[in-house]
Amino acid sequence: MSINEKEKLVDEFQADWFFSLSILELTTHTMIALPALCEQYFLQASDAIHLSAAIWLKDSIRVHTKGSEGSGNIVEFGVSDRRLGEAALKCGFQVFNPA
Secondary structure (H helix, E strand, O other), X not given: OOHHHHHHHHHHHHHHHHHOOOOOOXXXXXXXXXXXXXXXXXXXXXXXXXXXXXXXXXXXXXHHOOOOXXXXXXXXXXXXXXXXXXXXXXXXXXXXXXX
């Protein structure tokens, strides 16, 4: 890889890191799905927290873009854990393994 290619990749990564990631607070709103997720998918607590926050984000985006079907607001779910990935698929996410 050339130095220019490396610099371009670093720039793209930083743009994604700073502008494309959403930080969510853990609140009763973001964790509303937590009990059902643990029971339905037999997830570990940390995995259920990850999925519950993603569900809240997906629902919030859907509400805020109501009437904008096909607007490209897709919440991707990045996960390496097989069980959590399967649960996320069942919850309607596009799942990718960052590994």
